[in-house]
Amino acid sequence: MPDQLLFAIEVTLNGLMAGVLYALVALGFVLIFKASGIFNYAQGVMALFAALTLVGIMDGQVPFASLINAVFGTEIHTFGWQVPAIIAIVLTLVVMCILAWCVQRFVMRHLVNQEPIILFMATIGLAYFMEGFGDLMWGADIKKLDVGLPQGINDTIDQVTYGWFGYGFFIDNLDIVATVIAAILVIGLMIFSQYSKQGRALRAVADDHQAALSVGISLNYIWVLVWSIAGFVALVAGIMWGTKSGVQFSLSLIALKALPVLMLGGFTSIPGAIVGGLIIGVGEKLFEFLIGPMVGGATENWFAYVLALLFLVFRPQGLFGEKIIERV
């Protein structure tokens, strides 16, 4: 096989892996949007916050150390202990659940029945707040996150493909793990929403708030639950991206990458998020590989949006979105 084609296949595979990571973030959006009609811009910052908290707990950092030092003139930074990854993950989950409760109690409960755009703006405010809060709590320097996930080139695939084509594919172990975890997460979420009592309540709320209320489903409880699950998904996404490229501000920008994924897949569809993620992932990598050199590179910044834009002109509800029916 010609080298160029092999390159293209390798790029496609890597695009698929990247797409899975996009899909992971998009999932969090879809969950909240389905259950409460809120387009949660803060999802990316939630991933950043989760990753920051995880690193902070693992390294035994004192929360708000820089703030305390500035106010009281002390010089404290760490408790001086290390927490094992698994315990830290559980603790971070607890923090994300508390956060979900706070969001519901102090923000969303007061905004019931407002227009969607107001709710959207509120989540942007939330994103700003959490970004500043996370930095205040744990410091803004770039941190290394290592929870023991395998990293680096996968030798088996390299050797096997070398044996077949005389060219070894470069595929990161982390991407493979991410794919597996994302698949498990999606299947788990589907089982949860199909078969568990809470999942059914969740779907009922998504269908019709008032009808759900009238059969005795607590909206407050469901929304806290949904934000907690979104926090959990954010944590998983945060771990993956944080391990890949360090825990830093740019992590929150993956939310922006997830938006075109959502538009492609439709805001209300979990499979849509996955398929959209894969299309965007492969599309932008291939475009950068084939067309990028001709137009000066770095096309990844906008390709996903333009693709989604063109796509929407022909199918406004996205691939798997519910048909938009409008009545006067």
Next chain:
Amino acid sequence: MIYREAGDFSTTYEADSQTFPIRFDRYRYYLVLAVAFGVIPFLVNDYWANAVLVPFLIYAIAAIGLNILTGYCGQVSLGTGGFMAVGAYASYKLMTAFPEVSVIIHVILAGGITAGVGVLFGLPSLRIKGFYLAVATLAAQFFLVWLFNRVPWFYNHSASGQISVPERTVIGVPVTGPNTDAWAKYLICLVFVFACAWLARNLTRGKIGRTWMAIRDMDIAAEIIGVNPLAAKLSAFAVSSFFIGIAGALFFSVYLGAVEVGEVFGIQKSFLVLFMVIIGGLGSIFGSFAGAAFLVLLPVLLKNILVGTLGWSTDLAAHFELVIVGGLIITFLIMEPHGLAQLWRLAKEKLRLWPFPH
């Protein structure tokens, strides 16, 4: 006691339908104009012009532009930063290509070019709406910034990739470049703000503004009563982008002088202007000014308090500022989703009746 319409009789239709029908409002408006044009230019110094007044005026133009699109026509846009970049680069190209033409004409032409780009990116709004459209306008944001970053023609092949403004004068007084006085910067921005606000106010209360509002309130119903959605939506995009383009051109040429597109006109700028519109009040020209003033003053104030008085380090203060801004936005949305303009309206209602409760 002073804010009354009693004794204020309109004898012509013109008098009845003017922007400030209450005499007190009208005199207050003239007073504000007199102070802005006649007093402040003599008092302003470099710090006030650069830190507060000039950014306030320029953001007010951008906020008016976005308010026309989002507040009046109901099309949410997250591409403001990108459109401002179009204005900036268009004015730069024009200024370097035709140095003999007045800078004022260049700024207006830059607005016109931005209007064209805005219409182009507004085309999808005919098919998609709401969040889908908001995300679609992000395509404009990222694509335009990338374009200005990557195509050397736009920055005249300069080695740094930046654009920096040449010195231009209006009636002999430099208004761009390093030799500009604070008052000249302030005054040129003020003239543009005054013209834009006047234009916007009169557009929005005329026929075209009513078609925008009809589309905003319910587009299908508007279509049925004979509003052409194509014309209404695209004209909203055009007018909005025109103002945003002027804001971008002024931001580059008068305020900053040199621009690196990714830093200055990034996605953060889009959000900032959107916040101004939301906090100020959707669908209100006064709200655009109030929102711009609020979000320009707040960081300055916080920085003075935290860094100046309490002696915190700047990055700590920057994080704290994010928390405060985010918290304030949420608080505002909860307390008064219609923004500062609504508070102003309520205050005026109360004043009219004062000292009686009803």
